[in-house]
Amino acid sequence: MNKYQNLLDRQKAYFNTNITKSFEWRIEQLDKLSNLLKENLDEFYATVSKDFKTAISEQVFEVNAPLGIIEMVKGQLKNWMEPTIAPLPKFLAEAGHTAFVQRDPFGSTLIIGPFNGPILLLLYPAVTALSAGNTVVLKTSVDTPATSALLEKLIPQYFQEEAVAVVSGGVEEVTALLELPFDFIFFTGSARVGKIILRAAAENLTPVILELGGHNPAIVDETADIADAAKKIVWGATSWSGQFCASPGYAYVHESVVEQFVEEAKKAVVELYGNDPKNNPEYSSIINAAHVKRLAGLIDQTKVVAGGESDESARFVAPTILYPITWEDKIMEEEIFGPILPILTFSDLDVAIAKIQKAAKPLATYVFSTNKENTEKLLSTLSFGGGAVNMTNVQLFVASFPFGGVGGSGMGSYVGKYGYDSLTHAKPVLNSPAGAVIDHLYPPYTMEKLQALNGWFDF
Structure with missing residues (x-):
């Protein structure tokens, strides 16, 4: 038993x-x-x-x-x-x-x-x-x-x-x-x-x-407030050491502003966690050594622009930024679930949307833009569980919002x-007066009775 x-x-x-x-x-x-x-x-x-x-x-x-x-x-x-x-x-x-x-x-x-x-x-x-x-x-x-x-x-x-x-x-x-x-x-x-x-x-x-979970995109177009976007995306990707289902999984940045975004993201890591995040009380551990090993294996050291260090015994992976990353890189194969932010670039928003659509539907999507047309296109075209414009993660704490995924998320x-x-x-109940007449539902059926059934759709 x-x-x-x-x-x-x-x-x-x-x-x-x-x-x-x-x-x-x-x-x-x-x-x-x-x-x-x-x-x-x-x-x-x-x-x-x-x-x-x-x-x-x-x-x-x-x-x-x-x-x-x-x-x-x-x-x-x-x-x-x-x-x-x-x-x-x-x-x-x-x-x-x-x-x-x-x-x-x-x-x-x-x-x-x-x-x-x-x-x-x-x-x-x-x-x-x-x-x-x-x-x-x-x-x-x-x-x-x-x-x-x-x-x-x-x-x-x-x-x-x-x-x-x-x-x-x-x-x-x-x-x-x-x-x-x-x-x-x-x-x-x-x-x-x-x-x-x-x-x-x-x-x-x-x-x-x-x-x-999901590999959640944070899309940054050429009209975004880059400093603001970089700090919010870095925070979103590294809070709880990235062990959060709705964390940004990657930043997808317009090529015209990507160099500025990278510099602002590097600056944000230091602003948030100082020069020694390993000993910063505001930076959480990774759950266990096995996850540290897995995350370290995703870091291409030739593409590290910030962080990159790990320590299995201390259950530590540094807040890490990788650039430049392409869709073919190993780290883009699945949800990271750790404090690593890959940065990809795009030149055409429609092409970027098509790339995102080929991947599994994410739990969250974040749009950073001041262009209303771009924002509306992204929100209406992409399928995702929930998201935010010019913000990350915070939508999860709004108690009037539903929280849930779609597809693989x-x-x-x-x-x-x-x-x-x-x-x-949801249990529906119809309350009928005793003796209410429903003769048109009883056999034998006639054309007149069948026509009477049309009344069921007249509200």
Whole structure:
């Protein structure tokens, strides 16, 4: 018997009591999650730092962002739960029928979190699932043992296991969980593993959200504020040491301004992290030595214009800028997921668009331009999960925006109301007066009856 079968059975039985559908239960769970974070702030900061987020600002954000999210959701939840009135064909409305759509939770939700946001990217989906009235099984990342151990210790102190449970471990544990018929699966991670998740979900016809990554372009045209663009793109590519799914993967710069962009990017590295980023407390570590080795293997030392150093024992890769890079370079083959910024050039915007379109659809795209026509062309032509104009990364922190990918960068979205809708089923209900006449739907059929059916499309 699957070692997690009993846990899932208990969660499903608990869900079937209908308790999770009440507004009060949902608020209670969100309050518990908030208290868990508030009452253990220092311990969370320390464990996140031990795992890899050595930057103080990132430690604070990792823990404090979910607290802000919880308060936002609590303030909106009542409205989200209200059924919405649905329009009806005239002949039904005139005969006294009414209709509404209510949103029902799916049930027990498996949330598989990534290493790069061991608290934020695990608990944000949990907030979404709980606010929608689902029970939750949290699968922590094997690559963040300190944070995983802390969550494994604290979750049972605040939650009934039937409502929220936590599972740690590696491939064996994930495989066992994926064999079970969860009602929903939420996965954040790589496209490679996302395919495994989707295949497993198909066995039980389980709906999924897949939040994957992508090789995200930052396009800089000849009208851009180059100093501003360079600093924002360098920051976006190196914050969290580049271990962020929506980080700019490469800068695609118009040839007329590329030399200026390179100089400004080099300047930005020093402004952000000084001359010794390895010992700068605002620069985070790489998750482990294996990832350092992988990233070092992507750096063509003949094209390094800034950084380039790495140290496996210190889990360090310097903020690195590579130029000139072409589409044929190894580093352009897939998502980098590290603090390395390749710089490519283009001379014709349409040709640049065609090149981007040949690659996998990215999770994010960033446009730096003051030309309205160029901006509109890029935004309307390119397919991507989400993005920004003259900014990087910040769109992810806007709680009124959906967050999700397209194609190889994911499916489904969450954050705020979009997440609530994703983790609930839209259930339509038609309310008919007793004795309402529908004779034209009964056999035997005549041409007159069939013509009467046209009224179904008259609103």
